[in-house]
Amino acid sequence: MTDVEQDIASSDYLVIPVDSHVAEVAGRYRPQKFADYFGIKSRRETQIIGVGDKLRINIWEADSQGLFSTVEGKSTAIGSVVDQSGRIFVPYAGRIQASGRSVESVRTIIQNALVGKAIEPQVQVTVEGNQTNSAVIVGDVGKPGTYPISLAGTRLLELVANAGGSRAKTFETMVTLKRGNRQAATLLQDLFDVPENNVLLVKGDNVLLTQKARSFTAFGAVTKTTIKEFPTQTVSLAEALAMSGGLNDRSADPRGVYLFRFEDADVVRKFRNVKSGELLTDAFQVPVVYKLNLRDPKAWFLARYFEMRDKDMLYVANHNTAEFGKFLQIIQPLLSSARATQLIAETAGN
Structure with missing residues (x-):
């Protein structure tokens, strides 16, 4: 375990090395339906009729001498709007409750109400102006x-x-x-x-x-600490590293590339040999730190297929020698001054 992992290892997090199985499960995962x-x-x-709906009621009869027969044929078309009380008016059938009922239910009620008044009536109801649905x-x-x-x-x-x-x-x-x-x-x-x-x-x-533009954050030992928006539908981990300028040659530890994410619990449950403890108890999302070791050539292929998600945080750890390098930069002016003083003294002595 590296120094970085020791710092973040906690019962509140899961640190998961990225292998082919993890890359397949998490890197290509699509969120819950x-x-x-x-x-x-x-x-x-079922479509329900409501107040304000416009209905067209077609009534046919078996004889040309019926109530709804006309010179042109044995049928009549009636237009009606469901009023505030939820009712419509149909001649010889009266006021009928339409609101809250299906089209078929209203058709049956009208047809039954006309039995004995019209000659073998057949009724059709259609919704022409659908304000409710x-x-x-x-x-x-x-x-x-x-x-x-x-x-x-x-x-x-x-x-x-x-x-x-x-x-x-x-x-x-x-x-x-x-x-x-x-x-x-x-x-x-x-x-x-x-x-x-x-x-x-x-x-x-x-x-x-x-x-809603999606973005990720890259910081640590990268060439440029940045917040980047997704330029395309998908962005791989390898592309995210490239978009942040890549690893800093002087300070980055290729073994310590970390991706911080709140992962869906359903994904974490699919990982092998992961001891989640209480993290998955009634959890919807789990704090996860994915680790990638770029010293392993296989990791570059995994990074290509591991997809980034909105608000992911990418961190590259510093190499152990990087801190020593910072120390040298701090004391460099002092060393230079001491060396200059020494040269002056040697010159004066000669």
Whole structure:
């Protein structure tokens, strides 16, 4: 164990050397499914009629002499809007409670109410103006507003497309879905990468799109201490080192490259021979320090496939001789002065 590891070793952290198994599990991991966050489901719900919805009611009869027959045919189309009381009016059927019921339920009620009044009535109900079954999208989109949810079901990506799409790059756009008192967030890119994340919307859903540039921090014995934004969708550990100017040739210890991250507990549970103690007890994220030894040629290949995540902290330890070098720099002026004095004295003596 190096001096750095001795300093950070604690029951509050896990120090995990990066090998091929760790690189595969953690470096290529995609976060928990957006659909599972906070119990948000992707199931399709039955469309319910609400106040303000516009309905079209088509009524057919078996005889041209019926109540709803016309010169043109044996049917009549009636338009109706659900009023504040949640009711609609249908001739000869009266005022019918529509709000809170499905389209099929309202159709059945109207048809049964017309039995004995119309001649073998057949009824069809369609929703033309869907004010209740809608979702709201705001933020960094082309056309924010309220959009209806179709009977076939509208998915999150469809809503974003209908609203004109995101103004920012997909891997820099955070999508937040609020449903009742629950909410979840994921990158817009994750809706493409993980199809299950592209959930079906339900009435009352609120969607917020915000631009969120991802970044990492590099410090320690690197050429340049910096905070860097991700220029592309993915950035590997090797690329992150290059973006920070690489290791400082004079002070860096290639054996001590560390990545600090709050890792998902599900990932840590997959690591072999990791004694986590109480860290994984009811934990959602675990403080983890990944260690990479660049003296091993294999580590360079692992660094290429180990992907960085937002807010990762990259630290390169100083070599043991670096501290001695700093000491020499401090005393160098003193040594130079002493040497100059000695030369003067030797010259004077001659």
